[in-house]
Amino acid sequence: MGLDELFQNALATLSELSPAQWCQAFFLLAAAAVMAVAAMPRDARTLLTDYGARQSQDQPPAAGPSPGRSGLVWAIGAITSYSQVPHAWFAVFYVVSLACSGFWLAQYVGDGAAMRLIASRQVAAGRGPSAALGQVALGWLMMFLQGGRRVYEHAVVLKPSGSTMWVVHWVLGLVYYLAISVAVWVEGSGAILDPAGRRTTDVEATVKMAAAAPAFLFAWVNQYRCHRELAGLKKYSLPEAGMFRCYICPHYTCECLLYLSMAVATAPPGAWCNRTLLCAVVFVAVNLGVTASGTRKWYAQKFGIGSVANKWNMIPFIF
Numbered sequence: 001m002g003l004d005e006l007f008q009n010a011l012a013t014l015s016e017l018s019p020a021q022w023c024q025a026f027f028l029l030a031a032a033a034v035m036a037v038a039a040m041p042r043d044a045r046t047l048l049t050d051y052g053a054r055q056s057q058d059q060p061p062a063a064g065p066s067p068g069r070s071g072l073v074w075a076i077g078a079i080t081s082y083s084q085v086p087h088a089w090f091a092v093f094y095v096v097s098l099a100c101s102g103f104w105l106a107q108y109v110g111d112g113a114a115m116r117l118i119a120s121r122q123v124a125a126g127r128g129p130s131a132a133l134g135q136v137a138l139g140w141l142m143m144f145l146q147g148g149r150r151v152y153e154h155a156v157v158l159k160p161s162g163s164t165m166w167v168v169h170w171v172l173g174l175v176y177y178l179a180i181s182v183a184v185w186v187e188g189s190g191a192i193l194d195p196a197g198r199r200t201t202d203v204e205a206t207v208k209m210a211a212a213a214p215a216f217l218f219a220w221v222n223q224y225r226c227h228r229e230l231a232g233l234k235k236y237s238l239p240e241a242g243m244f245r246c247y248i249c250p251h252y253t254c255e256c257l258l259y260l261s262m263a264v265a266t267a268p269p270g271a272w273c274n275r276t277l278l279c280a281v282v283f284v285a286v287n288l289g290v291t292a293s294g295t296r297k298w299y300a301q302k303f304g305i306g307s308v309a310n311k312w313n314m315i316p317f318i319f
Contacts, residue, residue, distance in 0.1 A: 018125030019118045020276045023183045027279035030172060031286040038290045084164035091154040093173050097147035100181030101140060108192065118182065119189035130190025131268045132205045139184040139266040139274075142216050146258060149224060157224075158231050176283070180259075183276045187268050204269060212265035215257055223254035238303050245311075248296045252288040252314040259284055289319060 017025070107115035123130070131139075185192065222243060229239050230251070243250030263277035292313040299308050313319050 016125070018127045019122045019182065019189075020127060020186045021125075023179050023186065023276050024279040026175070026179050027183075027276075027283040030176065031283040034283075034287050034290055038293075083167045085167050085170050087161045087163040087165050088154075089165075089170055090173070091151070092170075093177050094147050094150035094154060096174060097143065097177045097181065098151055100178065101144040101147055104181060104185060105140065105144075115192065118186060119192045122186055122189035123193060128187075128271075129269045131188035131266050131274070132202065133188065133191040133195050135205050135209060135266045136185045136188035136191060138209050138213070139188070139262050139277075142258070142262050142265065143181065143184045145220060149220065153224065153227050157228055176280075180277075180280055183274075183280055184262060184266060187266060187274050187276055202269075208267050208272070209265050212261040216261035216265070219254040219257035219261065223251050223258070226251035226254065238299060238307055246316075247312050247314055248299065248308060249288070249292040249314045252292055253316075255288060256281060256285050256314070285315070288314060292319075 104115060106112065225242055226239075226244070229241050229244065233239055243253070247253055259277060259281045260273075263273045263281060266274040266277060268274065296308050296313055
């Protein structure tokens, strides 16, 4: 088989993927990329992942590799040092998330072409039953509430920061929020295209929504409390109130629970989790898990090993 034939087969396979599978592939590939970076040597990993309080305080890289710095580390340092953006640009993620929620609502109300195209391709792919319309509405509401609260926090609660982050982090986050705005409704495409036929919500869907809503509200409220606690600290001090008594990064715990509750709320018939959103949870857990591990080490170095003893990083009984 020649390269041209392999290329054509690959294109044919990609063209058969449903919109949900495109989202799933992005989340899983992004998680794999984060894991690959986490497996790199410490100096290279630090340059690629650390920001804010944990950001390396090294001087800009020298004109070339030195005896104490490998060529790979020097190259990564050179790339990252000249492609930084303000850490405050995190706020753009949540503005985009909120804007996407508004856009998809307008698409649904106005029978917009973008939503109809994606939903039609999802249904045509025949990848399984559709979630009910009520589940789609709840998933959308959860995403809207999360985006709205995060916009409020960045505008009112959080302190301005002069730290920076690598532009690739920012682009990855931006694409993630664009993808997640589709993921919350795409497995309900059948109900979106035929709302009259799926207007009623059966017992199974009701149970899923009833289980997911309290978990979402718990995580939503407590993440706000965590962010408020962090915002009220003196610079680079140790948070110890509320959930910080048991976790290094409880706001990350809440982030994972937020998306897991969305996955349960929007799960189609016969499944307890929406597969597309479950892939998003994998990415969130991997991405934040790497940061939580770095935060634990930073706290231990700055405040002593006892400051992090008997605390989970972010997932109780596991990590």
